[in-house]
């Protein structure tokens with residue numbers, strides 16, 4: 001199936017409250033434009049330089065989401081245009097985003113990444129760390145960033161019972177943190193292999209790459 005067919009099929013199956021981030025990492029601009037041409041406006045990338053290059057070349061009504069791990073020294077390359085940063089996992093990073101946003105006179109929306117997977121390799125904060133960040137004086141003093149929700153990545157496994165448990169944990173963490181901060185509205189969870197389950201568990205934003213654009217080839 002073509003990119004247009006894949007995207008149309010996924011979009012028509014989504015409930016209204018769920019937004020779709022088309023994950024276009026490693027894919028050429030011509031592929032992104034196929035999605036753009038049928039109305040897709042949110043694209044997700046995991047490398048800042050790649051996203052900045054695509055931002056420069058593509059129409060300006062696109063919303064760019066940084067979904068990957070962010071190194072502090074690279075925030076400056078996306079501060080001018082990024083719409084949502086999914087992977088904020090420390091106050092230090094948030095503080096740098098705030099500083100760079102201020103230079104551009106912007107307020108940048110961010111999600112706190114919560115570690116929900118059992119594997120050690122995944123980034124993210126514990127629920128306790130996120131709780132104390134949201135209550136800290138230094139966080140409340142930041143004027144150029146908004147925490148608008150949470151993001152999580154489940155364990156890479158075929159075991160959907162395990163994945164469901166992790167999604168449910170993110171949802172319950174969201175509920176608890178929302179009592180501390182009413183600005184939390186977004187739960188970013190679910191990818192190509194598990195987005196239907198994620199939606200059933202309360203996701204409001206799914207990040208889908210290979211089911212739209214096909215498998216990625218990292219050798220290019």
Ligand SMILES: *Cc1c(COP(=O)(O)O)cnc(C)c1O
Pocket residue numbers: 023025046067068153190191192193207208209210211
């Ligand atoms: C690559 C990536 C996705 C999309 O993965 P697919 O399985 O291709 O849908 C989603 N979220 C993050 C954080 C990613 O890095």
